[in-house]
Every structure is written in structure tokens, then in C-alpha cells.
Amino acid sequence: MTEEALGEVLDDMESRPGSATALLRTIVAIFLRELGGWISVAHLLELLDALDISDARARTAVARVKKKGLLIAETRDGGAGYRLADQAVPMLARGDRRVYNPRNMGADDRWYLISFTIPEERRAQRHQLRKRLEWIGCGLVSPALWIAPAFLADEIEEILRRVGVRDDCTTFVAERPIVTGDPRETVAAWWDLDAIRAHHDTFLRLHARDVPPPAGLGDREAFAIYIRAIDTWRIVPYIDPGLHPSLLPDDWPGSDTSRLLEDLRETYSAPATEYVGSVTGRRIDNPGRAARVRAAARTA
Structure with missing residues (x-):
């Protein structure tokens, strides 16, 4: 998968909750790995039917996630189906951690600051950077300075690399911001x-x-x-x-x-x-429990 295609996979937030595409992605994220990474077309349509999604809407949603690079058409044992893209697995693994083991700051946890200088002729990259930083929970201190809990550092660094702006950015680890007035008011301005x-x-x-x-x-x-x-x-x-x-x-x-x-x-x-x-027709383990185990292992 190309860098551009993988970037499409990462755009999970673009799927509006409740839409056929979002519900399909949720099914894929929760169950497809526990099914061995492949599901037949018929079975996928049946699962979507349980969500009152018609075949026509389901096929449109499948086409969209295929275009995004999440699913790949693959025939097994003479049956048409879809395979989870290998490069999508790390994205789903991060989702496990987010959903099943979300992190919360301690009183003394550190912060991560991201400063960047990206010229106007590369404003598309600048827009992508801002969008992705906002999507993972970063706050905006000023137009070229973002802040986040330090436990998001790895995700932030990946975004900088994926967007292609790592050389344009400087990052800092800070003990705590020093502000005048009520810190809650400052946080409300940043987020x-x-x-x-x-x-x-x-x-x-x-x-x-x-x-x-x-x-x-x-x-x-x-x-x-x-x-x-x-x-x-x-x-x-x-x-x-x-x-x-x-x-x-x-x-x-x-x-x-x-x-x-x-x-x-x-x-x-x-x-x-x-x-x-x-x-x-397959016996599978409880995927919620499996995902919690995976998430706990990564944060241990």
C-alpha cells in the first residue's frame, strides 16, 4: 500500500457516526481480525442488514472503504469476500487502545508541544497536519503551536512523518504550562x-x-x-x-x-x-475481551 493510500486508511474520523460507512468500519474494527481477517460478501451484507442497511447502501459503503484501503476484495474457497488490508492492522490496534483502554492524564503528567513553520505554498500539508492533530486530541495554543498530553507523543510523531512535515516541526516535552489566571480558562481556550x-x-x-x-x-x-x-x-x-x-x-x-x-x-x-x-458459521472469541488484552499489553 502506498503512503497516500495508507493516509486514506487513517482518515477514520471522516466517517460520520451512524452512516453506513461508519457502521461498516465499526464491524470491521471489532470483528474482522477475530474472523481471521476475511469475511464473505454474503455474510458481511447479512451483518449490515441487522443494522437496517440495505444491500445497495451496504455495497456503496464497501466500495468506499475499499477505496480508502481498509478492505481488499479476495476470493477464498470459491466465495467472494473481503480481506483486511495488512497495513490497516496497526490503525485498528491503535483503535483498540483508544476504545478499550483510553488514557487519562495524571496531575503530574508531562505535556508535548508541537511547533511548526510550513510555508504558504504547502498549505495543503499544513491543513492536513492541523486536521490530524485535532483529531487525536491536541489543543491549539496559537496558529503554529499545538499542545497535548505527552502520552500522545508517538501518535503525533507518526502524524508528522505521514504528512511529510517532520523536518518543519520542533517538538518539546514540558512539565506543565505556566499561565496567568485560572488554568481551566486557558484549557478552554486551547480545546x-x-x-x-x-x-x-x-x-x-x-x-x-x-x-x-x-x-x-x-x-x-x-x-x-x-x-x-x-x-x-x-x-x-x-x-x-x-x-x-x-x-x-x-x-x-x-x-x-x-x-x-x-x-x-x-x-x-x-x-x-x-x-x-x-x-x-465460525466460533470466535469475544472480540471486546481480546481487544482489551491487546490494548493492555501495549500499554503495560
Whole structure:
């Protein structure tokens, strides 16, 4: 896969939560590795049908993720299907960490600052850099200076390399910013906390009603609830950098959404996995548990 194509794979945030493309990507992220990295066309369409996505919309979504470089058409045992692109696996692994083991700053954690000088004739690169830094939770101090928790350093460095601007940037590790006045006001100027809060609030509004589950809920319905919940949630741990509570409003909803996510996983992950196994004819381990193990291993 070319650098340009891999860049397309990384543009996961462009898929609007709830869209056919976003739901497809969520299915792929949660289950495809546990299915050996391949799924038949028929089985994939059946899973999308459980989400009320018609064949026509499903095929359009598949075409989009193929173009992005996430899936590759591949025939196995005479059956048409799709294989997970090898180069997409690291992106999904990072997603595991974000979704299943999100990091939060401690009171004494360090910060990472990114300063850059990119000339106007390369403004497209400058735009890509700003977009990607915002997508992973960096705050804007000034037009050419960004700040983030230091635990995002590796992801930031990868972005600088992928966008092709590493030589234009200087990065610093800092103990803590020294500001006048209330640090919460400064943080509110660096991050769009209202926009981040809106994603938390949307997750709570759409999915708090799913716990406890309705009586007599079947595996197919549990699968649909689980996929939609994770699809709504997946934006939150990217744009929310996990700042220390002392830097956030007292009514910040982060702990509420984290508890809800855990309740949803405990309630729906297993029956959702059973449904995928029944559709594909394969017994698979609970992918939520497997992803948590992978995420814990990478952060240990």
C-alpha cells in the first residue's frame, strides 16, 4: 500500500457516526481480525442488514472503504469476500487502545508541544497536519503551536512523518504550562470543550436507554445495539485528550460516558459475538475481551 493510500486508511474520523460507512468500519474494527481477517460478501451484507442497511447502501459503503484501503476484495474457497488490508492492522490496534483502554492524564503528567513553520505554498500539508492533530486530541495554543498530553507523543510523531512535515516541526516535552489566571480558562481556550462535550452528551443521550437491555432481546438485536453504541463512542476517545479533572469543568461528563461504555460492553459484547458467529458459521472469541488484552499489553 502506498503512503497516500495508507493516509486514506487513517482518515477514520471522516466517517460520520451512524452512516453506513461508519457502521461498516465499526464491524470491521471489532470483528474482522477475530474472523481471521476475511469475511464473505454474503455474510458481511447479512451483518449490515441487522443494522437496517440495505444491500445497495451496504455495497456503496464497501466500495468506499475499499477505496480508502481498509478492505481488499479476495476470493477464498470459491466465495467472494473481503480481506483486511495488512497495513490497516496497526490503525485498528491503535483503535483498540483508544476504545478499550483510553488514557487519562495524571496531575503530574508531562505535556508535548508541537511547533511548526510550513510555508504558504504547502498549505495543503499544513491543513492536513492541523486536521490530524485535532483529531487525536491536541489543543491549539496559537496558529503554529499545538499542545497535548505527552502520552500522545508517538501518535503525533507518526502524524508528522505521514504528512511529510517532520523536518518543519520542533517538538518539546514540558512539565506543565505556566499561565496567568485560572488554568481551566486557558484549557478552554486551547480545546473546544463544548464540541468535545457534545460528543459525550450524544453518546449518553442515544445509549443510556440501552442499559438494562429490553426483556427478551435476541442476539441479532444485541449486535445492532452494540455496533451502534461503539460507532457513536469511537469519536470520543480521539477528540477528548483525557485531561486531568482539575483542568476541566466540575460537571464534565467523561466519567459518566466511561461507565456507560463499560456497561454496554458487559451487556452486549457477548451476544453480539454470538450473532456474528451464527452468521459466519465460525466460533470466535469475544472480540471486546481480546481487544482489551491487546490494548493492555501495549500499554503495560
